[in-house]
Amino acid sequence: MHTAQEWLQKICDLPLPNKVRLMNVCGGHERSISMAGLRKALPSQIDLIPGPGCPVCVCPEQDIYQAIQMALQEDIVLVSFGDMLRVPVNVAKKDIRTLEQAKAAGADVRPVASPQEAVKIARAEPHKTVVFFAAGFETTIAPVAGMIAEGIPANLLLLLSGRLTWPAVSMLLESEQPGFDALIAPGHVSTVMGPEEWSFVVDKHHIPAAIAGFTTESLLAATYSVLRQLIEQRPFLDNCYSQLVRPQGNPVAKRLIQATMDVVDAPWRGIGVIPASGFELNQRYAEHNVRLRFPDFAKQARENAGQMPPGCDCAKVVLGKITPLECRIYGSPCTPRNPVGPCMVSDEGACRIWWSSGLRKESAEIAEVS
Incomplete structure (x- = not known):
């Protein structure tokens, strides 16, 4: 195994083109890249582009609105992963815009760290209806599927906003301007x-790809792999995370997902509907589907439903069209303390990651001048 320094040297020794764009589609990868300072360490010709790796960022605005209204208007306990509590919806500033604000207004909203916490709450309060607002990509949805398959209390319902990662990448590659030359696939x-x-x-699409882990060494190994593939014009799928990634993946997890959920066309916030990109509870578990048990508050007429907040360019950031620094409201007024868009809320959001890494618009301007 090479060290990070050795991988960097191998990359620097390559006959690189004038510009090469590498996209990663994992919030964990983006966090590792930013915290390790890889953008500054790599040759200037290499442009590392954060892509659609944040499930909180693309969670449909209408689902968040539905969760807020249910928590406020129905006699329920609303539980969700912590990041979701701070994501704002498109309503007037005087109105309640987040689950966190709904909680402050008296709604019973509780953060959970795992699906089993939702089960524990439902069993501890059998007289209450507990709604688990579950948003996430495949790695989050797998334990949710396991929770369902094990058997959940009758009073536990799900508002499921699960998404598959690959259809968003496929959509980008099918577009006229994909925006990247090689892919660092999520570990x-x-x-x-x-x-x-x-x-x-x-x-x-004949584009180089490599699966990476979350260490600097693994990310640099994947970077070296796709760069060599580009230079040699010999694209293939490389597995640079073989410690955990096995052929066919996790058969138990996949079987649980298939047994409890259907794959459906699904909306991505600010992007639109992507075919076959969402998870929904299948007919066998329909009695736990909150959309079939409660009024659909999300269908009430609202302007800008499904879009990002005014001025927020989070959707463009998610699709790799712009960097966080190019968002019109990055840093002013949108900050982690007062997020306007979802990309500044989640630890997997590129804007939040870049801000936490110390990247500010003024520092970028100074660098350009110098």
Whole structure:
């Protein structure tokens, strides 16, 4: 195994083109890249682009609105992963815009760290209806599926906002301007779904791809791999996270997902509907589907439903069209303390990651001048 310094040297020794764009589609990868300062360490020709790796960022605005209104208007306990409590919806500033604000207004809203916490709450309060607002990609949805398959209390319902990662990448590659030359594929998603899920990038689009882990060494190994593939014009899918990523992924996790959920066309916030990109409870578990048990508050007429907040360019950041620094409201007024858009809320959001890494618009301007 090479050290990070050795991988960097190997990359620097390559006959690189004038510009090469590498996209990662994992919030964990983006966090590792930013915290390790890889953008500054790598040759200037290499442009590392954060892509659609944040499930909180793309969670449909209408689902968040539905959760807020249910918590306020129905006699329920609303539980969700912590990041979701601070994501704002598009309503007037005087109105309640987040689950956190709904909690402050008296709604019973509770953060949880795992699906089993939702089960524990439901069993501890059998007289209450507990709604689990579950948003996430495949690595989050797998334990949710396991929770369901094990058997959940009758008083536990789900508002499911699960998404598959690969259809967003496929959508980008099918567009006229994909915006990247090679792909760093997500490690955790691949541990669940298998590396084969990313074969279409190479087989259909002839673009180099490598699956990476979360250490600097693994990320640099994947970077070196896709750069060599580009230079040699020999694209293939490389597994640089073989410690955990196995052929066919995790068969138990995949079987649980298939047994409890259907894959459906699904909306991504600010992006639109992406075919076959969402998870929904299947008919066998329909009695736990909150959309079939409560009024659909999300269908009430609202302007800008499904879009990002005014001025927020989070959708462009998610799609790799711009960097966080190019968002019109990055840093003013949008900060982690007072997030306007979802990309500044989640620890997997590129804007939050860049801000936490110390990247500010003024520092970028100074660098450009110097």
